[in-house]
Amino acid sequence: MPVSVxxxxxxxxxxxxxxxxxxxxxxxxxxMERAMSDDLELEDCIDACDDCASxxxxxxxxxxxxxxxxxxxxxHVILMLDxxxxxxxxxxxxxxGSPNHAxxxxxxxxxxxxxxxxxxxxxxxEECVEACRDCAESCREMASAAA
Amino acid sequence: MPVSVxxxxxxxxxxxxxxxxxxxxxxxxxxMERAMSDDLELEDCIDACDDCASxxxxxxxxxxxxxxxxxxxxxHVILMLDxxxxxxxxxxxxxxGSPNHAxxxxxxxxxxxxxxxxxxxxxxxEECVEACRDCAESCREMASAAA
Amino acid sequence: MPVSVxxxxxxxxxxxxxxxxxxxxxxxxxxMERAMSDDLELEDCIDACDDCASxxxxxxxxxxxxxxxxxxxxxHVILMLDxxxxxxxxxxxxxxGSPNHAxxxxxxxxxxxxxxxxxxxxxxxEECVEACRDCAESCREMASAAA
Amino acid sequence: MPVSVxxxxxxxxxxxxxxxxxxxxxxxxxxMERAMSDDLELEDCIDACDDCASxxxxxxxxxxxxxxxxxxxxxHVILMLDxxxxxxxxxxxxxxGSPNHAxxxxxxxxxxxxxxxxxxxxxxxEECVEACRDCAESCREMASAAA
Numbered sequence: 001m002p003v004s005v006x007x008x009x010x011x012x013x014x015x016x017x018x019x020x021x022x023x024x025x026x027x028x029x030x031x032m033e034r035a036m037s038d039d040l041e042l043e044d045c046i047d048a049c050d051d052c053a054s055x056x057x058x059x060x061x062x063x064x065x066x067x068x069x070x071x072x073x074x075x076h077v078i079l080m081l082d083x084x085x086x087x088x089x090x091x092x093x094x095x096x097g098s099p100n101h102a103x104x105x106x107x108x109x110x111x112x113x114x115x116x117x118x119x120x121x122x123x124x125x126e127e128c129v130e131a132c133r134d135c136a137e138s139c140r141e142m143a144s145a146a147a
Numbered sequence: 148m149p150v151s152v153x154x155x156x157x158x159x160x161x162x163x164x165x166x167x168x169x170x171x172x173x174x175x176x177x178x179m180e181r182a183m184s185d186d187l188e189l190e191d192c193i194d195a196c197d198d199c200a201s202x203x204x205x206x207x208x209x210x211x212x213x214x215x216x217x218x219x220x221x222x223h224v225i226l227m228l229d230x231x232x233x234x235x236x237x238x239x240x241x242x243x244g245s246p247n248h249a250x251x252x253x254x255x256x257x258x259x260x261x262x263x264x265x266x267x268x269x270x271x272x273e274e275c276v277e278a279c280r281d282c283a284e285s286c287r288e289m290a291s292a293a294a
Numbered sequence: 295m296p297v298s299v300x301x302x303x304x305x306x307x308x309x310x311x312x313x314x315x316x317x318x319x320x321x322x323x324x325x326m327e328r329a330m331s332d333d334l335e336l337e338d339c340i341d342a343c344d345d346c347a348s349x350x351x352x353x354x355x356x357x358x359x360x361x362x363x364x365x366x367x368x369x370h371v372i373l374m375l376d377x378x379x380x381x382x383x384x385x386x387x388x389x390x391g392s393p394n395h396a397x398x399x400x401x402x403x404x405x406x407x408x409x410x411x412x413x414x415x416x417x418x419x420e421e422c423v424e425a426c427r428d429c430a431e432s433c434r435e436m437a438s439a440a441a
Numbered sequence: 442m443p444v445s446v447x448x449x450x451x452x453x454x455x456x457x458x459x460x461x462x463x464x465x466x467x468x469x470x471x472x473m474e475r476a477m478s479d480d481l482e483l484e485d486c487i488d489a490c491d492d493c494a495s496x497x498x499x500x501x502x503x504x505x506x507x508x509x510x511x512x513x514x515x516x517h518v519i520l521m522l523d524x525x526x527x528x529x530x531x532x533x534x535x536x537x538g539s540p541n542h543a544x545x546x547x548x549x550x551x552x553x554x555x556x557x558x559x560x561x562x563x564x565x566x567e568e569c570v571e572a573c574r575d576c577a578e579s580c581r582e583m584a585s586a587a588a
Contacts, residue, residue, distance in 0.1 A: 050491070054536060061375075061537040065368040072366045074359040078243045081355075086251070088529075089236045095495060096225045096502040100258055104233070107250050114247065197344070201389060208390040208522075212515040219513045221506040228502075235382075242348060243355040372537045380545070383530045390519045394555065397548050398527070405541055 041145065042094055045105065045138045049091035052112060052135035053084045059119075059128045060084075067123070076118050083115040087135060094142075102146030105139040112136035188292065189241055192252065192285040196238035199259060199282035204231045206266075206275045214270070223265050230262040234282060241289075249293030252286040259283035335439065336388055339399065339432045343385035346406060346429035347378045353413075353422045354378075361417070370412050377409040381429060388436075396440030399433040406430035482586065483535055486546065486579045490532035493553060493576035498525045500560075500569045508564070517559050524556035528576060535583075543587030546580040553577035 060080045064071035090108040093101040116132035119125040207227045211218035237255040240248040263279035266272040354374045358365035384402040387395040410426035413419040501521045505512035531549040534542040557573035560566040 046495075050495075054487075054491075057533060057536050061368060061372055065366065065371055068366065072359065072362065074355060075246070077359055078245050078355055079247075081243060082240060082245050082247055085236050085239055089232050092232055092498060093229060095498050096228060098225050098229050099222070100226075100229055100261065103254050103257060107254050110250060111247055197348075201340075201344075204386060204389050208515065208519055212513065212518055215513065219506065219509065221502065224506055225502055239351060242351050369540070372539050373541075375537060376534060376539050376541055379530050379533055383526050386526055387523060390522060392519050392523050393516070394520075394523055394552055397551060401544050401548050404544060408541065 038145070041138075041142060045142045046091050046094050048131075048135040048138035049087040049094070049108065052131045053087035053091070055128055055131040056080050056087070056115065057084045059125060063124065064122075071122055076122070079111075079115045079118045082111050083132065086111050090139065102143045105146075106143035109136045109139035109143060112139065185292070188285075188289060192289045193238050193241050195278075195282040195285035196234040196241075196255065199278045200231045200234035200238070202275055202278040203227050203234070203262065206272060207231075210271065211269075218269055223269070226258075226262045226265045229258055230279065233258050237286065249290045252293075253290035256283045256286035256290060259286065332439070335436065339436045340385045340388050342425075342429040342432040343381040343388070343402065346425045347381035347385070349422055349425040350374050350381070350409065351378045353419060357418065358416075365416055370416070373405075373409045373412045376405050377426065380405050384433065396437045399440075400437035403430045403433035403437060406433065479586070482579075482583065486583045487532050487535050489572075489576040489579040490528040490535075490549065493572045494525045494528035494532070496569055496572040497521050497528070497556065500566060501525075504565065505563075512563055517563070520552075520556045520559045523552050524573065527552050531580065543584045546587075547584035550577045550580035550584060553580065 057080075060077065064077065064080065070076070086104075086108050090101070090104040093104045098104075112132040112135045116129050116136065119128045119132065204227075207224065211224065211227065217223070233251075233255050237248070237251040240251045245251075259279040259282045263276050263283065266275045266279065351374075354371065358371065358374065364370070380398075380402050384395070384398040387398045392398075406426040406429045410423050410430065413422045413426065498521075501518065505518065505521065511517070527545075527549050531542070531545040534545045539545075553573040553576045557570050557577065560569045560573065
């Protein structure tokens with residue numbers, strides 16, 4: 001039985017969480033294990049986006065700017081800022097349980113790939129490359145799961 | 148002669164603007180009028196995104212929340228917040244002259260359409276509907292111009 | 295009769311604007327002209343914050359990054375990014391009619407001053423200096439008006 | 442020997458991290474253990490701000506909006522949005538190693554306290570109350586440490 005739209009629901013809270021229950025009750029019927037694995041994937045993707053945004057911003061100001069040279073070329077810095085912004089926005093779409101989160105995840109995956117590629121050409125940016133690739137992969141899964 | 152990628156350039160400053168010149172010199176050759184009309188479209192689209200974000204946020208807190216009832220249904224409020232966030236992010240991609248701005252514009256157009264539709268069902272949200280539709284149209288043009 | 299806390303209310307909409315009316319009705323009685331001049335100051339301050347954020351971000355990516363040298367020193371770039379972020383956040387506090395907007399305006403004024411000072415030492419950043427100073431002045435007025 | 446300004450430096454990376462070294466070399470001499478405990482406090486405060494922002498946004502859309510009634514009163518929702526925004530901005534000031542982060546931490550502490558108070562009056566918001574109080578405490582420590 002296909003479920004066309006799955007409204008993602010946050011799972012930080014346990015216990016009697018009103019919002020959770022009332023949202024679940026408004027969802028189309030779906031097998032429970034499906035919903036649970038979706039929840040886990042969603043939380044993983046939020047974490048990947050958060051990590052990517054944090055590491056890119058810290059690397060930009062703590063590594064690229066002091067390093068100078070190719071590390072501060074406009075195209076690279078702009079990509080880093082794009083990546084920070086879009087990872088944040090995408091994570092927030094998921095946190096809000098937005099029905100449009102898959103659209104953002106797809107875009108975020110592409111920008112993260114581009115950022116990873118730009119970072120991979122520069123010295124000492126392995127951590128940033130890895131965070132971008134992890135985020136791209138996780139976002140791509142979210143985007144295709146919802147398609 | 149097709150120009151596959153046009154790096155948008157901000158035009159607030161006049162005079163001897165380093166960034167502008169050095170960016171222009173790195174661009175593929177293109178007819179000057181093409182570049183100028185692109186600049187104008189870009190500024191229009193930034194304005195449309197800014198207006199949409201501002202009006203949606205003001206309407207949410209100044210109109211929807213006090214009105215209550217259908218105006219505070221989760222799906223509607225979430226869409227309003229999605230719209231505010233994505234319009235901001237999209238405008239900033241354009242402001243930074245990001246080569247990936249068209250990707251964001253395409254997503255932004257869809258979310259603005261969804262927000263306009265949600266607002267159109269509610270009382271006294273004409274201003275918000277109009278801002279969302281204007282932004283969707285402008286973003287769609289930017290997205291297709293860069294395709 | 296002094297009014298200690300004035301919940302600012304946005305004034306973009308005219309006509310029968312539910313949110314506006316219901317908020318106004320919950321306000322302490324105050325002379326109408328006082329409320330109106332407060333509204334104007336608030337809108338001016340929002341505009342000043344928006345302009346400052348936009349101009350700083352465009353200058354950073356369109357001027358400082360391509361210029362290189364002192365324009366990309368970590369301390370300067372970090373200040374520019376601080377300024378962009380805080381101007382946005384402060385404007386949104388005002389747009390939401392937050393009772394805490396004055397707190398943000400006070401902090402924003404200081405960061406804008408610091409950013410203006412940093413920009414003033416660099417070539418071709420007059421527009422940015424002016425936007426920061428205008429924003430600092432406007433935020434300082436908002437902060438003291440609410441004190 | 443007092444150190445009046447300590448530029449906070451992110452510590453996610455280990456190994457040969459250019460940014461880190463070059464920033465450290467530009468710092469005033471300070472006892473190593475002082476710098477290290479400052480680093481830890483900074484990371485704790487960033488985490489507290491991140492958690493508070495995430496939990497408030499998830500609670501707002503996943504709990505308050507579906508619950509309705511007092512949970513969607515304008516003043517409460519506005520405070521929640523204020524708190525999300527300012528926690529984000531404050532965390533980013535720290536992530537960038539901004540010399541102005543203490544200013545933001547002081548403001549953030551106050552808004553988090555106000556948000557905790559608003560949440561404490563409502564059902565099933567214990568998690569949000571706790572996150573706000575933790576963040577307020579951590580921010581207050583950061584603010585006073587830098588004073």
